[in-house]
Amino acid sequence: MLNNAFRTSKTPFDHKVVTVSGNKLTTTCNEGMEHIYTVAPDAKVVCDGQSSTTANLKAGTRVHVTTHEDDAAIATSIDSRKPRTGPKV
DSSP: OBOGGGOOOSSOEEEEEEEEETTEEEEEETTOOEEEEEEEEEEEEEETTEEOOGGGOOTTOEEEEEEETTEEEEEEEEEEOOOOOSOOO
């Protein structure tokens, strides 16, 4: 398990969902390291461009996680989008 304490950025991190349980989101990054976030009560969750909840985040889903600038273990925004198909516009 990776300690998120060194990550204090508003820049989103590209991850894959492992599990969601209550207000806890567990993900893995491209390097295969596990990250555990507490989802803020007022976190913005977007699935495929629509406002959503963490209950709609399924294992294996790619997400961009943005953390609180003062505490990198708190997710303030989670954005899940389907991969693009077809030509880029």
